[in-house]
Amino acid sequence: MSSKNGIARRDEDEVCPVCKSSRYLNPNMQFLINPECYHKMCESCVDRIFSSGPSNCPVAGCRKTLRKNRFRKQTFEDIGVEREVDIRRRVMQVLNRREEEFDSKRAYDDFLEQREEIIANLVGRIDVAKTEAQLQQYATDNMQSIRTNQALEAQEASSFQARMTQEQEEARLRRQAAREEYENERREMQAGREDFLSRLAAGTAADATSIAREGHKVLLKKSSARRSEEDRIRQKQAALRGTETTKRTGGPLTTADIAGAAPSADTGLVKGLRKIKTPEPEKPYDPFMGLVPEKRDYYSLQSFYPSSYLEPIRKDTRMLAGGYDLREYYSRTLFEAFAGLGCFVGEEVAQRDATSAAGISKPAATEGAAMAAVGNAAVNENTA
Amino acid sequence: MAVSPFASRSPSVAVSSPNTAIRLRAAAAQNSANEPAPSAKPLQADQELTEQLNEDVRQKYIKGGFPPFFLGEGTYAIVYLGHLRDDPSSFVAIKKIKVNAEYKDGLTMDAIREVKYLQELSHPNVIALHDVFSSKDQNLNLVLEFLPRGDLEMLIKDGDIHYGAADVKAWMGMLARGVWFCHENFVLHRDIKPNNLLIAADGEVKLADFGLARSFADPYLNMTHQVITRWYRPPELLYGARQYSGAVDVWSMGMVFAELLLRVPFVAGNTDLDQISKICEAFGTPTEENWPGVTKLPNYIPSDRNHLVPLQGREFFQRQFPTAGPVGADLLMSMCTLDPRKRNTALQVLRHHWWTAEPRPTNPEDLPRKSGGTQKMGDDLSRRGGEMDDGPFKNAARQLDFGK
Numbered sequence: 001m002s003s004k005n006g007i008a009r010r011d012e013d014e015v016c017p018v019c020k021s022s023r024y025l026n027p028n029m030q031f032l033i034n035p036e037c038y039h040k041m042c043e044s045c046v047d048r049i050f051s052s053g054p055s056n057c058p059v060a061g062c063r064k065t066l067r068k069n070r071f072r073k074q075t076f077e078d079i080g081v082e083r084e085v086d087i088r089r090r091v092m093q094v095l096n097r098r099e100e101e102f103d104s105k106r107a108y109d110d111f112l113e114q115r116e117e118i119i120a121n122l123v124g125r126i127d128v129a130k131t132e133a134q135l136q137q138y139a140t141d142n143m144q145s146i147r148t149n150q151a152l153e154a155q156e157a158s159s160f161q162a163r164m165t166q167e168q169e170e171a172r173l174r175r176q177a178a179r180e181e182y183e184n185e186r187r188e189m190q191a192g193r194e195d196f197l198s199r200l201a202a203g204t205a206a207d208a209t210s211i212a213r214e215g216h217k218v219l220l221k222k223s224s225a226r227r228s229e230e231d232r233i234r235q236k237q238a239a240l241r242g243t244e245t246t247k248r249t250g251g252p253l254t255t256a257d258i259a260g261a262a263p264s265a266d267t268g269l270v271k272g273l274r275k276i277k278t279p280e281p282e283k284p285y286d287p288f289m290g291l292v293p294e295k296r297d298y299y300s301l302q303s304f305y306p307s308s309y310l311e312p313i314r315k316d317t318r319m320l321a322g323g324y325d326l327r328e329y330y331s332r333t334l335f336e337a338f339a340g341l342g343c344f345v346g347e348e349v350a351q352r353d354a355t356s357a358a359g360i361s362k363p364a365a366t367e368g369a370a371m372a373a374v375g376n377a378a379v380n381e382n383t384a
Numbered sequence: 385m386a387v388s389p390f391a392s393r394s395p396s397v398a399v400s401s402p403n404t405a406i407r408l409r410a411a412a413a414q415n416s417a418n419e420p421a422p423s424a425k426p427l428q429a430d431q432e433l434t435e436q437l438n439e440d441v442r443q444k445y446i447k448g449g450f451p452p453f454f455l456g457e458g459t460y461a462i463v464y465l466g467h468l469r470d471d472p473s474s475f476v477a478i479k480k481i482k483v484n485a486e487y488k489d490g491l492t493m494d495a496i497r498e499v500k501y502l503q504e505l506s507h508p509n510v511i512a513l514h515d516v517f518s519s520k521d522q523n524l525n526l527v528l529e530f531l532p533r534g535d536l537e538m539l540i541k542d543g544d545i546h547y548g549a550a551d552v553k554a555w556m557g558m559l560a561r562g563v564w565f566c567h568e569n570f571v572l573h574r575d576i577k578p579n580n581l582l583i584a585a586d587g588e589v590k591l592a593d594f595g596l597a598r599s600f601a602d603p604y605l606n607m608t609h610q611v612i613t614r615w616y617r618p619p620e621l622l623y624g625a626r627q628y629s630g631a632v633d634v635w636s637m638g639m640v641f642a643e644l645l646l647r648v649p650f651v652a653g654n655t656d657l658d659q660i661s662k663i664c665e666a667f668g669t670p671t672e673e674n675w676p677g678v679t680k681l682p683n684y685i686p687s688d689r690n691h692l693v694p695l696q697g698r699e700f701f702q703r704q705f706p707t708a709g710p711v712g713a714d715l716l717m718s719m720c721t722l723d724p725r726k727r728n729t730a731l732q733v734l735r736h737h738w739w740t741a742e743p744r745p746t747n748p749e750d751l752p753r754k755s756g757g758t759q760k761m762g763d764d765l766s767r768r769g770g771e772m773d774d775g776p777f778k779n780a781a782r783q784l785d786f787g788k
Contacts, residue, residue, distance in 0.1 A: 287557055287739040289508070293568070293731055313603050321677030322625025323618075323632070323724025328600050332570045 016042035018049075018058045032071040035086050037064040038079050046071050087122045091115060094139045096149040097270055107272025114270070138269040181230065188222060298338045301331055441517040444469055445527055447478055456762020460494060460595070463762040465530065475530035476514055479765050480523050494595035494768060495524050501571050501597040502526075509562030511582060511592040531592070532585050533753055534760040536640070537578035540647050547752045549707055552644045553738070554745035555581075555589050556637075562591035563637055564730035567630040570600045574611040576636035578643060579764050587748030592764065601627065609683075612636055614659050615649045619670060620724050622660050624683030631724035634733065638719030645705045645716075660685065667722055668695035675723040695722070711738045 015022045016029065018041040023029050030043045039059040049055050050068035057064045076082045095115045102108040121131045139146065196215035203211055294301075310326060313319055431439070447453060447464045455463040455477060466478040481495040502513035512529040519525055536555060539545050559581060566573050574596040582592045596611045606626040612618070618635030620628055642650035651666050653659025664670070669692045670678045678684060701713035701720075708716060715738045718728040728736070739745070 282744075285557075285739055285745055287560070287734040287736075288564075289561060291561075291565075293564075293734070310603060317677035318680040318682075319627045320725065321675065321681055321723075322620050322623075322628045323727070324601075324603075324625075324627035325629035325631070325725070326603070328567075328570070328629050329603055332600055335570070 016040075016045060018042070018045040031074060033074050033079070033082065034064075034066045034070050035072075035083070036066050036070065037062050038083055040074070040079070084119075084123045088119050091119050091122065091135065093150070094135055094146060095270070096146055096153070097273070098149060098152070101145075101274055103272050103274050110272060111270055134269055181226075185223065185226070192218065192222070296334075296338075298341055299334055301327075301334060303327060305330055438517050441515045441527075442519065442525075444515065445476060445478060454762070455758055456764075456766045458763065458766030458768065460492070460768040461766040463765045465758070466527070475532075477528045477530045477761060477765060479526040479528055480519070481526070483521075483523060491524055495526075497597050498594045499524075499526065501566075501594045501599075502528075505566060505569060505571065507562060507565040508588055509558045509590055510565060511590045528592075528765065529584070529590070531582040531590055531761050532758050533583035533587070534758075535579045535583060535764055536581040536589065536644070538754055538760050539583075539752060540578055540643060542754055545752050545754055548743075549709065549712070550743040550746045551751055552641075552708070553712075553743070554748065554751055555644060556641055557739060557745050558589035558748070559591070559637060559640060560730060560733050562589070563630075563633050564734050566591065566597075567633065567730045571597055572600060572630060573597050573633050573636075575613060576633055576640060577613045577616045578640055579760075579767075581640070582761055582764060583751075583753075587751045587753070593767070595768065600629070603627075614656065615639065615652045617656075617659065618724065619660065619663055619722055620681065622656055622663070622683070623670075623678065623681035623685075625681050628724065630729060631727045634719050634727050634730055635724075637730075637733070638716055641708075641716050641719065642705065645707050645712075657685070661687075663722075664693055666696070667720055669693045670722045678723075709741070711736075711741045714738070 013022055013024060014029070014031075016031070017039070021029065021042065021044075026042075026044075031040045032043055032046050033040055034057075037057050037059070039057055039062055041058065045058065046068060049058055050066060050071070054065050054067045056062075057066050074082055076085065092115070095111075095118070097108075097111055099105075099108045102111065118131055118135065121127055192215065196211070199211050199215070200208060310329075313324070313326060445466045446469050447466045453465045455465050457463070459482075461482055462480045464478045464480065466476050468474045468476070481492060499513070499516050502511065503516070506512065511531065513526060514529065515527040517525050517527070539547070559576075563573065563576065571594075573591060573594065575593055576591070580591065580593040582590050584590055598607065601607050607628065609621045609624045609626060609628075612621060612632060616636040616639045618628075618632045621632060639650055651659065651662040653662045664687060668674065669687050671692070672679055674695050679686070696717075698710075698714060698717060701708075701717045702710055705713050705716060715728075715733065715736045718736070719733060721727040
């Protein structure tokens, strides 16, 4: 705003380089620039030339194609500064890594230096094509992390804004409270004094000193009571504020929170990025918790075994109605027949000696889990 | 891979298996001239080897710890809190079996069963038996895993504790794994109920109280039908079946599942007959059509022809247990099928797609918890199998009839 006015006021005889109309003739003349070439021209020229679509820059020798929507007001008087600020803003938007994303302070500083170099190159028109290509490449590679960091910045900015307004509001309230307090105190003091005077007038001369002392005491007591009351309120408010702020700032978003923010850590332009550990995705629930059901090393179980011994059971509806399951019997019998195979006592003893020598012992449960797929030795006696 | 019985099962000390103990013994004998033996009481040379081994195990543990070291007392046992002599932070529960008047000449059946089956089973969802020793007065002491967070019954009954479908799924998953593991090792638990499902410090549910357990029976061998606490007893046992399978535990599991969902026992009969009629009402009347052979069962009672309840379908379970969701209701139905042959096995239960369906089971450490669990553990472990804690049938506890 002020810069616009400044420009307008300073150059009374400013002339549009395109249409040559001067401010003297057109006091409302406003100059616009396009970040493509930064050639200045007046608003009416922009309207005239670019309203019907993109066109070449009317300034002699500049063949840049300009679009109307990119025209804007100049912020800085110096067109060089304007251009540098634009470039800087654009580069910063792409290279928006944050300090916490780097392994070390050194890496972050290197990154900052690199960013400055790129800006300087673009501003000074050194290796523009190469730098632009680099920047473009980086932007496409790190689209996601750029976007998250932008969101973070926006969030920080807005929360800062909110805090500022809150603080201002609080200060206003404090001032108001102080004013009221002073007002109250003054009024009470006045009232006390009047009361004191009226009592003095009513009482006898002998009472004068005692009345005076009493009145003074009452005033003191009142003010101290008020002060403690105010303290209490103030403390309460402070506590309230504290909880409010913690509530609001609770769960600050960090880049680490966003899983998969930067899959490519050290590739490309920026070096020394911290490896982002994406939290291991939760494994699907395994109802067996790692044990393998029906794991049999030496045999496979069939659903039927011919046996004259078992034949009567197959026909005994009474036994079957109780739920007696011959498959359980098959499975147990076969298990017992093969139990102990693959069990090498020598090896186990050696292993056990090694662990007991090292003083390592493990809880029975984990040991059990390891061997549980097949189970321990069979229980083959019958009771009851 | 089959595993030899050499594997050490002690909670944290390497000196546990008999062989190690023997080796240590030999070493101690060599050094006895200049070094005191590890145990508090000096060992005598004429002590028998078995006595020495027992003494070694006994000296490994100390009853006590922080108060209360006395966890509970029941008709059957006293439970103490103890810890390893070498490591005061490793808590164990020491269950001292009471000398029973009925079995003056030996051990009670419950104790024998418990030792016999627990020492064979080692699984995260089965209570661990670390050691067994006998104390001075010939009392049997079982050194069990210390499970400080009470049992499922406590959580079901506490109205202040809220849990959801994911929590139920987590508990049922642990229960089903424990039962499946027992069955995979050919052990029938035969007393599954919420107060036998203890909760470890890390939230794991552990199958406890193997006082009624037995191995799968050989063909033609009779088993008793007087097992499993009544509310959790399957219809085939109520009808007096003498040959049965792991399906009895699956029924109990289904009842626990229903109780977890409803927070009250689903079919709670006052007598065995009442239990049968309640089951018929809830799930349908068993007939020759839906359960071939049921009429041949020893204690089968023909039900009133006029009051035949048809077998309940899927809709009934979905309506009755809306919190389980349609998939959970389907699983519950498969666990509560009247005909034990059509009932899912523990393996089939674990293969059901409910476990992988939404919601994912809660992690054990995030499950709801309640304080005061140590006392409850003491009570649970000192109870006789098949006994009820409270209620109108407190004194109607069933005695196993081993005469048959």
